[in-house]
Amino acid sequence: MSKPKHVTLNGQEVPFEEGETILTLAKRHGEEIPTLCYEPRLSVVGSCRTCLVEVKGRGRMMPSCSTLLEEGMDITTTNPRIERHQKALLALYMTDHPQEHESCETGAPCELHQMAADVNAPRDWPHMEPIRQSRPDDRNRFVEFIAEKCILCSRCTRYCDEVEAVNAITLTGRGAKTTISTTDQISLLDSSCELCGGCIDVCPTGAMTEKKPHVQQAPPERELEKVRTTCNYCGVGCQMDLNVSNGTQPRHVAKITSPPPGTTTNDGNLCVKGRFAYDFISHPDRLKVPLVRGEDGQLHEATWEEALQKAADGLMKVKAEHGADALGFISSSRCTGEENYLVQKLSRAVFTTNNVHQCAAT
Numbered sequence: 001m002s003k004p005k006h007v008t009l010n011g012q013e014v015p016f017e018e019g020e021t022i023l024t025l026a027k028r029h030g031e032e033i034p035t036l037c038y039e040p041r042l043s044v045v046g047s048c049r050t051c052l053v054e055v056k057g058r059g060r061m062m063p064s065c066s067t068l069l070e071e072g073m074d075i076t077t078t079n080p081r082i083e084r085h086q087k088a089l090l091a092l093y094m095t096d097h098p099q100e101h102e103s104c105e106t107g108a109p110c111e112l113h114q115m116a117a118d119v120n121a122p123r124d125w126p127h128m129e130p131i132r133q134s135r136p137d138d139r140n141r142f143v144e145f146i147a148e149k150c151i152l153c154s155r156c157t158r159y160c161d162e163v164e165a166v167n168a169i170t171l172t173g174r175g176a177k178t179t180i181s182t183t184d185q186i187s188l189l190d191s192s193c194e195l196c197g198g199c200i201d202v203c204p205t206g207a208m209t210e211k212k213p214h215v216q217q218a219p220p221e222r223e224l225e226k227v228r229t230t231c232n233y234c235g236v237g238c239q240m241d242l243n244v245s246n247g248t249q250p251r252h253v254a255k256i257t258s259p260p261p262g263t264t265t266n267d268g269n270l271c272v273k274g275r276f277a278y279d280f281i282s283h284p285d286r287l288k289v290p291l292v293r294g295e296d297g298q299l300h301e302a303t304w305e306e307a308l309q310k311a312a313d314g315l316m317k318v319k320a321e322h323g324a325d326a327l328g329f330i331s332s333s334r335c336t337g338e339e340n341y342l343v344q345k346l347s348r349a350v351f352t353t354n355n356v357h358q359c360a361a362t
């Protein structure tokens with residue numbers, strides 16, 4: 001067996017695994033290193049330079065996200081030089097980014113604002129008008145790109161390519177005019193985009209954001225409480241966070257986000273239905289009480305006991321008159337596995353028929 005290799009991390013000798021980067025080792029040891037372009041599911045580009053650290057014997061600081069560990073490295077992740085670099089870099093990023101935190105809080109929380117505050121980056125540097133101008137409105141209903149908030153970290157384009165595997169968006173243009181776009185600036189609806197909204201989740205600056213009217217209704221992040229639940233659109237069972245307003249606005253689901261990557265089986269991903277199709281929750285036409293058809297042929301509100309009794313009577317009557325196999329039970333993919341199990345139990349054990357199916361057949 002080969003001997004474990006070691007590096008020195010902030011004065012302590014620690015073992016590392018072959019192929020590991022400075023960043024992953026530092027995180028494993030509880031060290032905080034700011035990152036913007038790094039995302040654990042995506043290929044490493046090392047472009048934002050927020051994660052620079054010192055390696056003894058190397059003149060310039062090294063990007064911790066893309067520097068592989070080598071035997072004997074002596075690494076420092078925090079000292080006055082590194083802090084000075086972080087402050088200056090984040091102050092520079094902020095010079096052409098919207099200054100008010102509130103303006104970035106409509107989509108995902110703005111990591112850039114938070115990071116600049118964490119390192120106490122100077123806020124009095126002259127503000128520049130952003131060169132990247134927002135694109136004309138895209139007629140898709142869900143995803144919006146606000147160019148002046150973008151820092152070109154390419155998390156969205158790498159996600160679209162490497163996780164969603166559709167390559168609908170890309171970095172385009174040259175120099176200071178580089179921006180994020182579809183081919184020939186076509187609408188996402190005419191591109192290969194699947195409207196998964198993953199680009200919104202990975203964007204650290206709120207440049208990719210959820211479109212109105214959802215966003216207009218969304219209170220600031222600090223007024224949202226995340227409630228973990230299971231998506232009920234299909235049998236996969238993705239975990240999702242309902243972002244419920246708990247502030248000044250009436251309590252409602254303001255948006256749906258994915259739990260962080262690596263924490264649930266869907267690994268930070270959702271599909272278009274799971275992420276965006278939640279209007280039904282507070283839709284005025286939503287059924288909230290059972291309806292039973294009366295003698296007059298009209299539907300009337302009823303209690304659950306009345307409605308269940310009516311259904312049971314009807315099923316028993318069909319069975320008595322035509323036999324158990326005249327009955328059939330169809331369950332929904334929007335039910336949980338446990339609920340579908342109960343439906344087949346009801347069908348087989350109570351009404352003694354095997355005529356039972358579930359629409360997703362999962």
Ligand code: SF4
Binds near residue numbers: 166169192
């Ligand atoms: S919504 Fe999904 S598929 Fe469309 S551009 Fe964003 S990441 Fe790509």
Ligand code: SF4
Binds near residue numbers: 154155156157202207
């Ligand atoms: S839109 Fe967001 S994720 Fe995409 S490059 Fe710009 S800042 Fe990064």
Ligand code: FES
Binds near residue numbers: 035036051064
């Ligand atoms: S996180 Fe390392 S360079 Fe961006």
